[in-house]
Amino acid sequence: xxxxxxxxxxxxxxxxxxxxxxxxxxxxxxxxxxxxxxxxxxxxxxxxxxxxxxxxxxxxxxxxxxxxxxxxxxxxxxxxxxxxxxxxxxxxxxxxxxxxxxxxxxxxxxxxxxxxxxxxxxxxxxxxxxxxxxxxxxxxxxxxxxxxxxxxxxxxxxxxxxxxxxxxxxxxxxxxxxxxxxxxxxxxxxxxxxxxxxxxxxxxxxxxxxxxx
Numbered sequence: 001x002x003x004x005x006x007x008x009x010x011x012x013x014x015x016x017x018x019x020x021x022x023x024x025x026x027x028x029x030x031x032x033x034x035x036x037x038x039x040x041x042x043x044x045x046x047x048x049x050x051x052x053x054x055x056x057x058x059x060x061x062x063x064x065x066x067x068x069x070x071x072x073x074x075x076x077x078x079x080x081x082x083x084x085x086x087x088x089x090x091x092x093x094x095x096x097x098x099x100x101x102x103x104x105x106x107x108x109x110x111x112x113x114x115x116x117x118x119x120x121x122x123x124x125x126x127x128x129x130x131x132x133x134x135x136x137x138x139x140x141x142x143x144x145x146x147x148x149x150x151x152x153x154x155x156x157x158x159x160x161x162x163x164x165x166x167x168x169x170x171x172x173x174x175x176x177x178x179x180x181x182x183x184x185x186x187x188x189x190x191x192x193x194x195x196x197x198x199x200x201x202x203x204x205x206x207x208x209x210x211x212x213x
Contacts (some may be wrong), residue, residue, distance in 0.1 A: 002062040004074035011081030018088045030091060037087025042080030049075055107140035131191055138194030141201025158196045162189035 015038065024030045046067070052058050053070035063072030093100075114133045138158075145151045166189040173184045180188075 002072070002074070004063075004072055004078065008074040008078040008081070011078050011085065013082040015084035018084055024088075033091060034084045034087040037090070038080045038083035041083025041086060042076050045079035046071065046076050060162050103143060105141075107136065107143070111140060112135040129186055129187060131194070134191045134194040134198070137198035139197075141198035141204075144201035144204050148202070154197055157200075158193040161196045162193040165189040165192045 015034075018024060018034060024034065049071045050068060055059065059072065060066070060072050060075075063074060065073040067073055069077060073197065111133070114136050118130065118133045141206065142151060145154055166186070169184055169188060173179055
């Protein structure tokens, strides 16, 4: 028994409970949905784990049984079960969507909370990534765009912003113009991409307000 055994058992018990629940037993489509979700998440994780362990990215030392000699059997059980949990949550979201709080209220609450955490960490001198704030901000901005076409173009713009930042900052840091305490990482371009999406959301709100005025 290792540190992964208990989470895997909890996940498995929960997954079995979902399958045995009356609302799933009466609905073949719900059972198929949970099964597909479990196989999807479990399969993707197994591929990632095999690639990571075979290339030396990480190593697992303890397990009662290893899958393909490198992956503890607890991990496929854990992530397949987690996929079933996710499938059940997805079904619940679809059923409860009519009673959900507004997206703006939820987004604003998450943004304010994450920004507060970031500012508190700065004041206390504790390490905390800026992405804690920019991730919900970017997701909110993406959600405010009114059409799939605009969202697609916004993603292309955000990607171009990230690539441009990566090229420019790699050059600038390499020249010694400035540096980062923990080195330049992919998190910085990703942060700018998320900020781009967030500001696009604000601009979209401003455009709607000017048209409504």
